[in-house]
Amino acid sequence: MGVVIPVEEPRHDGGSELEALSALVASDLSLVNSLILSRTGSDVQMIPEVANHLIESGGKRLRPLLTLAAAKLARYPGDGHIRLAAAVEFMHTATLLHDDVVDESEMRRGKASxxxxxxxxxxxxxxxxxxxQAFRMMVEVGSLPGLDILSTAATVIAEGEVMQLAAAKNIATTEDEYLAVISAKTAALFAAACEVGPALMGATEEQDAARSYGANLGIAFQLVDDALDYGGREAKLGKKVGDDFREGKITLPVIFAVRRGSPGEREFWKRTLEQGHADDSALETAIELLQRHGAIEETLARARHYGATACEALDVFPDSQAKRALLDVIDFVTARAH
Known part of the structure; x- marks a missing residue:
């Protein structure tokens, strides 16, 4: 395996920033987990086998946690957020299953995909x-705004996947083009997960604020992933270091390195990412170039910028346990090393 360089380590144990959030919504999350288990059931044996292979593989349930916390933040008194949180997790799991096929990924969360x-x-x-099943649960809640938010997110996520295909193996991809991809592919579900709780209350200002929080948090999340693919530790990544490189993905660290590099270095990126000559030796060279041009550090700085914007979005909400827990999530996302 190629060289592994350290990126910013978390200030705690990597998961403690989620402890307050998990404790805050523990009873709701238990209901979500029970609902997830029941809705993966099928007389077709392979369906629960495949679904539970991923659902039970150690994911932190971050997106449904956000749905539950945002509903609490908006003081929603009902139980519709339970089904919507489960729907969000099913949407996320579905995208992972589809992504692994498109990307030809061999690992997911530390085990075979x-x-x-x-x-x-x-x-x-x-x-x-x-x-x-996600859409069935949305309909059962009976909230047209909730259905609109999550169904729109599903469409935007699919658009983002296609946009990523179009940008793949093209080192001329710009920063703006890449941000458009991750805003659709990753941030859209974060935004929707946060927005649906306040939407159940019909609180327009709070709904907009929660959506902004989620969208900026989602971009920060993806940018940290971009950095970790070249500077993370494989045991904590749950996938091979350099998978983005091997798959020819143009991510923000690469965009920075291409933009700042010499003509010879741009030829290297063309040969490896566009033409597919991306072996372990080339990965070592790629990491060296990223280090030389400060590309990983700059990507993490951008992630922190989006995290700060997410923090500001919560200003419309009064102080509460839910607000403090959601602020902790920003710290978890921007400082994690998994």
Whole structure:
């Protein structure tokens, strides 16, 4: 494996920033987990096998946690947020199943991806099943605004996936183009997860603020992932260091390095990312170039900028346990090393 360089380490143990949030919504999360378990059931044996392979593989349930906390932040008194949180997790799981097929990924959360165990066709179809179950739960809540928010997010996420395909292996991709991709592919679900709770209350200002918080948090989350792909530690990443590089993905650290590099260095990026000559030796060179041009550090600085914007979005809410927990999530996202 190529060189692994350290990025900013978390100030705590990597998960403590989520402890307050998890404790705050513990009873709701238990209901969400029970609902997830029941809705993955099917007479078709392979469906729960494939779904639970990923759902039970150690994910932090960050997006449904955000849904539950945002509902509490907006003082929502009902139980519709339970189904919406489960729907958000199913949407996320479906996108992971589909992503791994598109990216030909071998690992997910530290173990073999579903496509490596059951094949591409099963992964895609079980992802479709989970999307169907997500929409059933949205309808059961009976909130047209909630249905609109999450169904729109599903459309935007798909658009982001196609945008990423168009940008793949193209080192001329600009920073603005890449931000458009991750705003759709990653941040849209974060934004929707945070928005649906206040939407159940019909609180327009709070809904807009929660959406802004989620969108900026989602961008920060993806930018940290971009940095960790070249500067993380494989045991904590849950995937191979350099997977983005091997797959020819143009991420923000690469965009910075290409923009700041010499003509010879740009030829290197063209040869490896556009033409596919991305072996372990080339990965070591890529990491050296990223270090030389401060690309990883700059990407993390951008992530912190978006985290600060997410923090400001919560200013409209009065102080509360939910608000403080959501502020802690920003720290978790920008300082994590997993």
């Amino acid at each position: 579903a496509r490596m165990v059951w094949g591409n066709q099963a992964s895609v179809l079980v992802g479709d099943f989970l999307l169907g």
